Amino acid sequence: MAIIDKTKQNWIYDRDEATSIGLKLPMTLDNGYDASTKTTLDAVKQNVLNLLNTEMGERVLQPNLGVRLKRFLFEPFSEDLVVQVQDQIVESMNFWLEFVQINDIRVKMSDDNSDVGRSTMEISVDFSLKKDPRAAESVTLNVGGE
Numbered sequence: 150m151a152i153i154d155k156t157k158q159n160w161i162y163d164r165d166e167a168t169s170i171g172l173k174l175p176m177t178l179d180n181g182y183d184a185s186t187k188t189t190l191d192a193v194k195q196n197v198l199n200l201l202n203t204e205m206g207e208r209v210l211q212p213n214l215g216v217r218l219k220r221f222l223f224e225p226f227s228e229d230l231v232v233q234v235q236d237q238i239v240e241s242m243n244f245w246l247e248f249v250q251i252n253d254i255r256v257k258m259s260d261d262n263s264d265v266g267r268s269t270m271e272i273s274v275d276f277s278l279k280k281d282p283r284a285a286e287s288v289t290l291n292v293g294g295e
Contacts, residue, residue, distance in 0.1 A: 168187070169185035169186065169187060170185070170186050170187065170188065170189060170191070170192040171185060171191075171195055172184070172185055172186070172195070173185055173186050173195060174195060174198070174199065189278070189284075190278065190284045190286055193248075193249060193276075193278060193286070194286050194288060196246060197242070197276060197288050198290065200214070200216065200242065200245055200246060201216055201218070201238065201272070201274070201288070201290055202290060203215035203216070204216070204217065204219055205241075213244075214245065216237050216238055216241045217237055218234065218238075218270070218272070218292045219292060219293065221233065221234055221292075222270060222292065222293040230256075231256045234256045234272065235254045235256065238251075238254055239251060239254070242276075248278060248279050249276050249277075249278065249279065250276060250277045250278065250279045250282065251275075251276050252276055252277055252285065254272070254273070254274050255271075255272070255273040255274075256270065256271070256272050257270070257271050258271070259271055259291065268293045269291050269292065269293045270291070270292045270293055271289065271290075271291055272289070272290055272291075272292060273287060273288070273289040274287065274288050275287045276288075
């Protein structure tokens, strides 16, 4: 059985700009090196984007990782649908990213009236870190229309 060391601090403080915390996706070269996140907030932003862009069941050996967003694409857009999308995001983020405080989730259909744009949902999530509520960030993603 695993032993959890509760005396260890699991928080990374942004002290050194030369220290990388995580990978920035999509992977690109940054001055000849792999682009990486330098601050905790940037790393968490990447984690939120990865979680929201992963469809539940997509990851091998982790079928519960992700959010079921694509199932809402062809439903009639209503306030009830917005609440369901928000609930899915909150449930998944509370499980996988419990150190993140969700401040706001906005859901709307794309303003693009082309054939592809009509089936695109725009989701914006404003969040902060529970350890530092002043450190706030926002991510926006488009679901569908691919």
